[in-house]
Structure formats: structure tokens, C-alpha cells
Amino acid sequence: MESVRIDSWVWAARLAKTRSQATAACRAGHVRINDVAAKASQPVRVGDEVRVRLHGFDRIYRVTGLAIRRGSAAEAAKYFEDLTPPPLPRVERxxxxxxxxxxxxxxxxxxxxxxxxxxxxxx
Structure with missing residues (x-):
């Protein structure tokens, strides 16, 4: 297996709760592969950088494995490396x-x- 659909990978990596939510996120432009807006059927390969907008924040992931079916959270953690920078410290008011x-x-x-x-x- 050389590549997988991005919506399937987002769902299998547990970045979206359902496959239809992953597809809707792709349609809305919330998923980008190597800084290019991704359609739901676009293939993702090992080494690609995926940006996903979740709950109002951009998360950056590097694909380290491909999966078609959804497994446990421990198994899903093997499919990506989180490159998201830590949030800025909150200013005390x-x-x-x-x-x-x-x-x-x-x-x-x-x-x-x-x-x-x-x-x-x-x-």
C-alpha cells in the first residue's frame, strides 16, 4: 500500500470522529496536504505534512504510517507525528x-x- 485517501487516513488516525466528518472537513478546506487544500479523495503518502483545522486551531502532522481501518488510539498514534508548535503562554490579566x-x-x-x-x- 503506497497511498491512502486523505479522508480515510484522517478518520483512521482518529483526527475526526467519523468518516463523514473527515470528508466534510476536506470539503470545507480544513485539511491541507503539503500546504495545498486537499479533496477527500486525494492520496496521502508516508512523509507528507498534513494540516488539519480542529476546534478552531491548526494542527500539523507528519504521516508516518498508512491505515484504512480505524483501530485503537495507541495504534492510531503510530500513523502520525505531531509537529504542532506549543501554544503561546497566556498573558495574566x-x-x-x-x-x-x-x-x-x-x-x-x-x-x-x-x-x-x-x-x-x-x-
Whole structure:
């Protein structure tokens, strides 16, 4: 076996829950092979780089094995190498600013201070 359909491989590698979801992801342009948008029937080979958009984030995988049928998670881990860079560290923000109840609307100066504390500084 030299190549496999990309939708079948995405499903067998457990990147998509169902085969139809894998096909829909290919149709929507969420799957790319070597930085080229992939159709569901496009073949994938060992060594190809596959980008899959999952839950709003791009994941990058290198194909290390080919599979047609879906197996266990341990078996599926043999089919790819995860090249996704680690996420950037989250910036700590101060807790929400709490104003006294009944204090009314913030003044222009107070609103600018609140925006500055929340990181929405426009200046």
C-alpha cells in the first residue's frame, strides 16, 4: 500500500470522529496536504505534512504510517507525528474590576483606566 485517501487516513488516525466528518472537513478546506487544500479523495503518502483545522486551531502532522481501518488510539498514534508548535503562554490579566453597587456609570477617566487594566489600551 503506497497511498491512502486523505479522508480515510484522517478518520483512521482518529483526527475526526467519523468518516463523514473527515470528508466534510476536506470539503470545507480544513485539511491541507503539503500546504495545498486537499479533496477527500486525494492520496496521502508516508512523509507528507498534513494540516488539519480542529476546534478552531491548526494542527500539523507528519504521516508516518498508512491505515484504512480505524483501530485503537495507541495504534492510531503510530500513523502520525505531531509537529504542532506549543501554544503561546497566556498573558495574566488582573481580575475583573469591581465597582461599588450604585456608584453609577464610570467617568471617562475611570473607563480609560479600566480599559488599560484589561489590556484594551487604544493609545
Amino acid at each position: 488582573p481580575a475583573d474590576i469591581i465597582r461599588d453597587r450604585g456608584a453609577g456609570r464610570p467617568t471617562k477617566r475611570e473607563r480609560r483606566e479600566i480599559d488599560r487594566l484589561r489590556g484594551r489600551d487604544t493609545e
